[in-house]
Amino acid sequence: MFKAILALALTAISHGQIAVKADLLFTMAGDLKPIKDGVVLCGKNGKIRAVGPASQIKIPKGYQTLTAKVVTPGIIDAHATVGLSGILNSPKHDQEQLEKSSPIQPELRAVDAYNGRDPLVKWLRDLGVTTVNTGHAPGTLISGQLMVVKTNVPSITSMKDTLVPTSAVASTLGAKALSKSPGTRSKAIAMLRAELMKAQSRLLKIEEAKDNEEKDKPDANLRLDVLVDILNKKIPLLMNAQRHQDIAAALRLQEEFGFKLILDGAAEAYLLLDEIKAAKVPVIVHPTMGRPFGDLENMTFTLAAQLHKAGIPFAFQSGYEAYVPKTRVVHFEAAMAAAYGLPQEVALAACTIQSARILGLEKKIGSLEKGKHADLALFDGDPLETTTHTTGVIIESQLVSALAK
């Protein structure tokens, strides 16, 4: 019955004007406290027209009304590989997340590999995930680029289909990135430094050419130009580092080269809270339900709570899984952190507005505020409870799912 009503609603609102009423509306704006009996008006242009308590907002004529117990902004996965690491886990067919022929390949673009029609993208969308920062997986020193894309985009027909075509370059320190060469942690860092120094001198030449007409701009270089963009802070370097010595190495590199660093994984970050805070570096924490083996053997479910207490900005990720579950669900990971000391609204923020901030997209997505994208997730209870269902998902004013999943 419920499904039938929503299916009807789905056909009726092709124009994309939806009013969403919520018993509890987490706008994730301001102090993160939810509004009781709130309303969000999703306008024709895909943006939020109004948001606030029901008593203050009149639902205009022609709007289709949906109701839910709890509504949040569309969930944002701050680091995924979905769309590249497909459901079948079949190499050469749907596993595009890691290319191992060379340890440093910043030129690999996520846009060239993303399959928005993979069933796992729909799986996440139906559960409320509306935006993913997805692309190349951890596993080599520099494995490639990531991009930010909405989960209702089936194909990348132009860069406009993404929110950010190159949102970060993925780098990995520690055991996962070691093979024949680099074979040790020290060698890995030496190789990275050498590569970044090449980019440094290239950047110098580019700038000299800018100031001096007699000097030629260097020829295009697919690989180094990406690293140049990292050095001039156009693209952040997302460094996966789990062990404390790898985190320290990432901070050391950041200090030497001055790039925009996002720490990724950071299983032992609780040992270096002061250092991370001093470096003003955000953290995209490993999935709370990641497996405690290898470089993650000392991981703790309290990491997010400890980062929160220390005042270090952080967000959650689904990460990359080689086997099962082939994709994790980012708000499930947030939920488990909430079970281990993280306040509920902070856990929600770390898969909505905080993720948007770390990705530099807080003006567009991550909270329900007038003028921002009308991306919403509807629930029949606390979004973090395992037993709660996602009852509707809206992306840019379009109802993209109504499954009660």
Place this chain on the structure above:
Amino acid sequence: MRSRKLIAIALAPLLLLPFFFSSAQESPPLEVKVRAYTNATIYPVSSPRIEKGTLLIKGDAILAVGPGKEVKIPADAEVVDASGKTIIPGLICTHSHIGSVAGGDYSSPIQPEVRVLDSIDVRNTSIDKARAGGITTANLMSGSGHLLSGQTIYLKLRKGNTVEDLFIEQPDGTIAYGVKMANGTNSIRDNGGFPGTRGKSAALVRQKFIDARAYLEKRRKHQKEKPDEAFERDLALETLADILEGKRTVHHHTHRHDDILTVLRLKEEFGFKVVLHHVSEAWKVADEIAAAKVPCSLIFLDSPGGKLEARDFEWKNGAELSRRGVVTAFHTDDPINDSRWFLRNAAVGVRAGMSRQKALEGLTLAGAKMLDLDRSIGSLDPGKQADFVILSGDPFSIYTRVLETHVEGEKVFDLENPSDRLFAEGGYGAGHNREASGCCFYR
């Protein structure tokens, strides 16, 4: 530890004698403590939830469970106020790979002679973590990379020094275990001797069971005709013969609907006891599973896929099976799902339509039935072993934490204990095996 257990077993018949007997002994009488947990929300599982309930235990067994008003607490009992807390039976994981368990090697696809008990490391932190997750009994299994990878072992997660300390004795004096089998993708490989197709997989298994039938017949004949002569044993066929005689249960890894039906066909042909494990596509053949009266042990993952045969995995498996009367349990498959998330499996089942009662059974009583241990564990009933878990709240809430785990009346996990908490939450040193965690070596 083991010796204490042996003494307990040795004394058991004595305890049945009048008590004056003990006064004749030189050692002091065995003191059996009575402990009462009061004011708790109790889920006995075998009966409805009790508010403000009392759980009374004596030594390693449950003495009484019921509403506080009805359970009489002996004057000398130790009383623990469990107000605001929830007590459930110890969790039973029917499929786990904790304890660095290993089975057969890759020399052949069917290795019934291999015992996983010979590989268990009781000091492995994975066992501490399982206790932290509320698990009191586990079926430790070898992998699914073989058609038959070995004999499993059922363990009580007592604090033990050797694997023997964790064994479960059956009424006939043997230890409790099953046999791990698999079909589908995982057991198909390129190694010589391994099957290359599903048809070949089934043929190899059928041939082995036919061999075992002949072996069984030969053994019967030998015992009848030459009872004084030793029979030449074949370790592999002996295990299969035990299966044919119904002494051991087959724990069968299977995912796809057609693979599930193949298991049911083999069960029908050879008449063995089988539990279906994982059963990703159970929802497609739920009627057939129900008709075959075969129990299912399920895993809940956060997404389908990871391989072709798990592409159509659905959360609704639990609801579809349990509403057809199939005995339905859950398993962690640790490390696939961490033992500390075991309760969450059941919550996913509830999310997809399983009743709370059936989901609770799936963590406890249903698993006990699959391991043939429901006479002694799986629910909070007088006379059963005192295996229970104290929770901070509702069993299906993500915010609920395991506070204490008790096996046979002994506390094996306490969140308040810092070294136990390390295993419950993780942190520096949580990955190291147990002997290093207590003191200063790694700090």
